[in-house]
Amino acid sequence: MFKFIVRRLLITIGVLFGVSLIIFSLVHMQPGNPYSTMIDPSVPKEVLEEMLMKVGYYDPIHVKYIKWITRALKGDLGYSIYYGAPVLDVINSRMGNTILLSSFALLVSMLIAVPSGVISAAKKNSIFDYIVTIISLIGISIPAFFFGLLLIKWLAFDIKIFPVSGMQTIGEHYTGLEKIIDIGKHIILPGMVLAFLQMASFMRYTRASMLEVLNKDYMRTARGKGLTLSKSIWKHGFRNALIPLITILCMQIPFLFSGALLTETIFVWPGIGRLNYEALLHRDYPLLMGLLMIIAVIILLSNLLADILYAVVDPRITYK
Template sequence: MKKYILRRFIHMIPTLIGVSVIIFYLFALMPGDYIDSNRQITAQRAHELRVLYGLDKPIIMRYFIWVKNAMEGNFGFSLKYLESVTKLINQYIWNSFIIAIVTLALTWSIALVIGVYTATKQHSLFDRLVTLGVFASLSFPSFFLGLLMIKFFGVDLKILPLGGMIDTGSTSTGLSYVLEVIRHMILPVGILTFLSIGSLTRYFRSGMIDALKLDFIRTARAKGLKERTIVFKHALKNAILPAITLLAFELPGLFSGAIITEQIFNWPGIGRLQLEALSFRDYPVLMTFTMLLSFLTIMGNFFADVLYAVADPRIRLK
């Protein structure tokens, strides 16, 4: 098992290097940047800024300088916000991580329970209602659902805040601060969970239905094992394998989906920063965020491979 994990970890290194080359070159070849789009900067000052930040050097040299600085934790300087990209992203990334991690935990927990139950109660009324809800979650756009929930829970019922991370002018600390943040998280997390749960539920359901038809399940039933033991101890390990593949895309996918959600609910996360950086062509911020999503995808693949090996011991032998 240790050798298997070590091999998978080593495979990440060339992948990460290749992704960094592609991302850097794509952004380097894009026409215009913050200096070009800012009409208040004179031609002389624009030339000085390009020399100062090394934008006048060849692309290959700029890439190796960027890699060297990135290994030291320096991902460049944001001309729009006038501070280092590392410090800027560090101010917002953890707010987005809170939303993403809670949403991921809720999505997988709920989808697993519902998917397994609907598979064991196939073609029942509950199964049909869940199918209807799954198609609804796949159909609704996030901005429409977000605005609808704001009107219903925030404006009409007045039981949840309209947006933000804390109340306006709040000075709460400790447990009161935590409860205040949780209260503001309910709507964005709820909507992201609802929008993400549909496809994962279908994966768990179809995987469990296929697993329950296998020969070893019929053998287990013939031996007189309890249905609960058959479902959760034997069938679930086989049913969960197709869903593990999605784990590699879940976390970066939540960050991408949260861009619109954070804008709707005025949540101070990395998604809003990304939109503002895109509007002003602040490429160091955009490149760092894109690299972060790529890194999360690669790490997701790594954890998916490890979970594959845990769920199916035969994989460790290959």
């Protein structure tokens, strides 16, 4: 296992190098000057050209890449054009908010979807199974922005239960328990959107995996030895159905970081998704490249985590 992990990490480094090359090239091939929003229009053209020369704007693209990758290897992802601060500092200021929202959504979706999928498979073609199937189809089909706007209309404007946007109430300076409650109120709506979308996928995969497992010989043997259906499912069947669930779970981790862009934008949640949108909107190339590289790292590590969890869940899987 240790050799496998080391080998995968070495492959990850090579993949990251290729990803960095593609990201850097695509971003710098965009037309226009990203520094135009920072410069006073009254600055003389000669001074402007001198400033752009100093920051390396006119350097060949391969020279720009070498400078950028050299700094990145030292932990310096550059300086944000729009925020006027180091890229890592800007990302770190938003990362915790996204982790909070993503963890909440993932926990809620797993707690609802996994038991529902198992029960749906055990009671195939029942009313409960039809309800779960319909809910999962709706969750897969409905766009995140549309569902988010519906929740804002119903729960924020019509019923006025939850706040419309943001992470904290504007103008208030809560501390302690009051602050936790205030954040909890603001996280409900965006958390519901992300949780519902994730829940739909988890339900479908759990149901499909359990249906396949229920037809295995060892499940019939367990029932023949006197185990109840419930015990045979949770003691023998569920663990063998975990492999596909681990796959979809680890695939959803990067999605929760990068795919929350629309949700965080709609609800003005100050996280990585909204930061991606702001970096693109303001043509903040250093920040955009830093965000894309971090998301690439999360995707690769999530794939590695899935492979490790396979071996933990199923002893028959070994890596050499």
